């Protein structure tokens with residue numbers, strides 16, 4: 001019986017090692033771009049940095065990968081968050097959104113942070129510096145409101 005257990009564990013190990021050769025493409029484009037939120041708007045550097053720390057890993061063309069981000073199958077789970085996150089909102093391409101898209105994203109940004117859906121709770125468990133305080137959330141919603149006013153010409 002013992003020999004079967006050994007063979008099973010060895011096969012499992014071989015499978016795990018083989019899996020390491022199978023990796024998703026890494027999200028490592030330019031962190032700051034002309035069309036990005038930071039350079040294409042007059043957002044304050046402090047708020048811009050907050051977004052970079054709390055959101056950019058899943059919502060920009062550049063991810064700061066933790067060491068386990070290189071280990072399959074975790075790398076595939078991260079890749080899923082990044083792909084889906086960027087599909088809904090990519091701060092690196094902010095200037096390319098239409099006014100309508102921007103307004104709906106700005107409403108979403110205030111909404112999702114205010115009800116603690118974003119940054120994803122599974123992420124903030126490990127990335128403690130990405131957690132937002134109540135003050136941060138007020139600041140974010142003030143900013144989104146101001147941006148919407150600018151777009152619709154109230155300011």
Ligand code: HEC
Nearest residue numbers: 054055058081084085088089108109112113118119120123
């Ligand atoms: C760990 C990855 C991750 C981080 C960090 C993260 N998000 Fe997301 N975000 C996602 C994913 C995945 C989706 C798409 C699926 C969903 O809506 O849950 C998403 C969707 C969104 C959406 C669109 C929701 C909709 O209704 O379409 C907004 C707005 C958003 N995120 C804002 C933010 C903001 C603002 C931050 C930072 C304060 C942030 N996210 C941080 C992964 C992340």
